[in-house]
Amino acid sequence: MDNPLLSVQDLTVRFRTRAGTVTAVDQVSFDLAEGETLAILGETGSGKSVTAQALMGLVPRPAGQVSGGRILYDGTDLLARPRSETRRLNGTELAMVFQDPLSSLNPVFRVGAQIGELFRRRRGASRSEARRKAIELMDRVGIPAAARRVDDYPHQFSGGMRQRVMIAMAIALQPRVLIADEPTTALDVTVQAQVMALLAELKAEHRMAMILISHDLGVVAGVADRVMLMYAGRVAETGGLREVYETTGHPYTRGLMASIPALDGPRERLAPIKGSPPDLMRPPAGCAFRPRCEFATGICGTERPELMPVPARPESHRAACHHAKEVVADVVPG
Amino acid sequence: MSSPADPLLSVRDLHTGFPIRSALLRRKVGTVQAVSGVSFDLPAGRTLGLVGESGSGKTTLARTVIGLAPPESGQVLFDGRDLLTLPGADLRQARRQMQMVFQDPYASLNPRLTVEQIISEAWLVNPGVVPRNRWATEVKDLLARVGLNPDHADRYPHQFSGGQRQRVGIARALALRPRLVICDEAVSALDVSVQAQVLNLLVDLQAELGLSFLFIAHDLSVVRHISDEVAVMYLGKVVETGTTEQIFTAPVHPYTQALLSAVPVPRPWAAPQRKQILLTGDIPSPVSPPSGCRFRTRCWKAQERCATEEPALADRLGGHSSACHFPEMTVPA
Numbered sequence: 082m083d084n085p086l087l088s089v090q091d092l093t094v095r096f097r098t099r100a101g102t103v104t105a106v107d108q109v110s111f112d113l114a115e116g117e118t119l120a121i122l123g124e125t126g127s128g129k130s131v132t133a134q135a136l137m138g139l140v141p142r143p144a145g146q147v148s149g150g151r152i153l154y155d156g157t158d159l160l161a162r163p164r165s166e167t168r169r170l171n172g173t174e175l176a177m178v179f180q181d182p183l184s185s186l187n188p189v190f191r192v193g194a195q196i197g198e199l200f201r202r203r204r205g206a207s208r209s210e211a212r213r214k215a216i217e218l219m220d221r222v223g224i225p226a227a228a229r230r231v232d233d234y235p236h237q238f239s240g241g242m243r244q245r246v247m248i249a250m251a252i253a254l255q256p257r258v259l260i261a262d263e264p265t266t267a268l269d270v271t272v273q274a275q276v277m278a279l280l281a282e283l284k285a286e287h288r289m290a291m292i293l294i295s296h297d298l299g300v301v302a303g304v305a306d307r308v309m310l311m312y313a314g315r316v317a318e319t320g321g322l323r324e325v326y327e328t329t330g331h332p333y334t335r336g337l338m339a340s341i342p343a344l345d346g347p348r349e350r351l352a353p354i355k356g357s358p359p360d361l362m363r364p365p366a367g368c369a370f371r372p373r374c375e376f377a378t379g380i381c382g383t384e385r386p387e388l389m390p391v392p393a394r395p396e397s398h399r400a401a402c403h404h405a406k407e408v409v410a411d412v413v414p415g
Numbered sequence: 416m417s418s419p420a421d422p423l424l425s426v427r428d429l430h431t432g433f434p435i436r437s438a439l440l441r442r443k444v445g446t447v448q449a450v451s452g453v454s455f456d457l458p459a460g461r462t463l464g465l466v467g468e469s470g471s472g473k474t475t476l477a478r479t480v481i482g483l484a485p486p487e488s489g490q491v492l493f494d495g496r497d498l499l500t501l502p503g504a505d506l507r508q509a510r511r512q513m514q515m516v517f518q519d520p521y522a523s524l525n526p527r528l529t530v531e532q533i534i535s536e537a538w539l540v541n542p543g544v545v546p547r548n549r550w551a552t553e554v555k556d557l558l559a560r561v562g563l564n565p566d567h568a569d570r571y572p573h574q575f576s577g578g579q580r581q582r583v584g585i586a587r588a589l590a591l592r593p594r595l596v597i598c599d600e601a602v603s604a605l606d607v608s609v610q611a612q613v614l615n616l617l618v619d620l621q622a623e624l625g626l627s628f629l630f631i632a633h634d635l636s637v638v639r640h641i642s643d644e645v646a647v648m649y650l651g652k653v654v655e656t657g658t659t660e661q662i663f664t665a666p667v668h669p670y671t672q673a674l675l676s677a678v679p680v681p682r683p684w685a686a687p688q689r690k691q692i693l694l695t696g697d698i699p700s701p702v703s704p705p706s707g708c709r710f711r712t713r714c715w716k717a718q719e720r721c722a723t724e725e726p727a728l729a730d731r732l733g734g735h736s737s738a739c740h741f742p743e744m745t746v747p748a
Contacts, residue, residue, distance in 0.1 A: 353611030
């Protein structure tokens, strides 16, 4: 990619625990262009949320540590700069929406004050100016009767409305990159549809780049331009949304697709991935997915696969599998 | 005994509410109408899927059926006998035949007991089902049946992954040889690859043991996969019910249509005719539900009549029951 807005190179994050060291994110690289939406997909423990935390400088210390790699934002390596300096980028350049809006909002402050605080602290706005901006933003993210609700507390909002408040705070200072970590996981399906529609709208309006983190392959399908699947801390597959979903190059992606019951067509027995994700304290040698993989051969146990181009669209679609060619040929039915 | 045609579980006009008490004198100042007038039948060996969003009353309904929440009125007929009027000993006998699998495999297993203790606790409470000298063998059989290693009977819950714990929860539910298993969001907390394994297990167990499932979930594709019949709940009421085929291919209630349209599908380009209906707002509070039709505040078809007259659940269109004054097969463009 020419001049990406954000370029992550060989990012590695480790956590030290009493039982040993866990490599939660293992040499992850990706680029994000201006206005582009990248979905990072994976199951519990795949490292997708820790990747987001690292981008925002929020890896919990001292247990967690970014132990390698570079995060280039507009050409500057965020990891090489002092925290006091990169902090200033949070909100104005990079902003984040978290999964659980109730625990991300301060319960003892009025919602309007929490949104307005951004303008007061970062833009030096007056109290009344900040309040006016807060109402404007609440209105923009679809909170009805914003002028009245600006004085309500977080507990007076429903889950969907709280997530709108979080989104209002994230876009307040017009960041160029919005990172949303499972933004709709705690929400009901009809509310989830509303929030996803809002995110898509905002992205188009502000030409914002977005990183959408999710465990749900369906939720991101409506908004993502590119997807990146993570497994056991590493990138398993990455490429354009349709390339990855239709000419799947990694057995893990393929297994995930086959695990989702369909909403139409015949009801067939599901073909789940066998077993469960590896213990990151003791990752298997070679490919981390090998013990669960139906394509695995000898080489998979000894040699860790790097991301390699998938034949049909080698310039954009890559998979970390020794048998990517076979996986592509043996397409998931349906 | 009932004939195969009779339902195993039959719920009639069930109402369950929770009192709201004032802070100072604990006087009753209102009621949360969690379940208000629900009826359905579940035939033996079949699966009824119960779908709805948070606050729709599906969990309270399950808890009322199994006896964990006292109802205000209505009937819960199990095998033709009303559980709400059954005397103690008979009630215990009936309850033994209905078991529950809970949502959170981390919170629903006692961390201080081994898997063997967790499973055999049911036999301690219900003597006579399995003689004590057979407990160890029976536990091993149950573990094998749910796809766990029988040699892990002496392990504690923390030594298992989320999916394995949910299998322990299923083994515990099967210990008393129930005829009805209520699964309350039993696969919701699991990652999708593990969820598929547990769904397959439930399907297999039903075929082997002739179980009936009351399957509660908010994930519609999961419900479609496992259910023979589906009931859609909204704010304490069933708004539409029919066979899985009817509900998923020809829904007539606007809420069902909106719910189905909101389900994210992994390949939206493969179904270009699919239109998304974006509902406005959230589910209203069950403390003061809207008058007339409870869905009218979020419905694009609502008219005056909807505010004054509550639509009854009846066969209005498509050969299955729905509760809407203006049922239509087609979805707005």
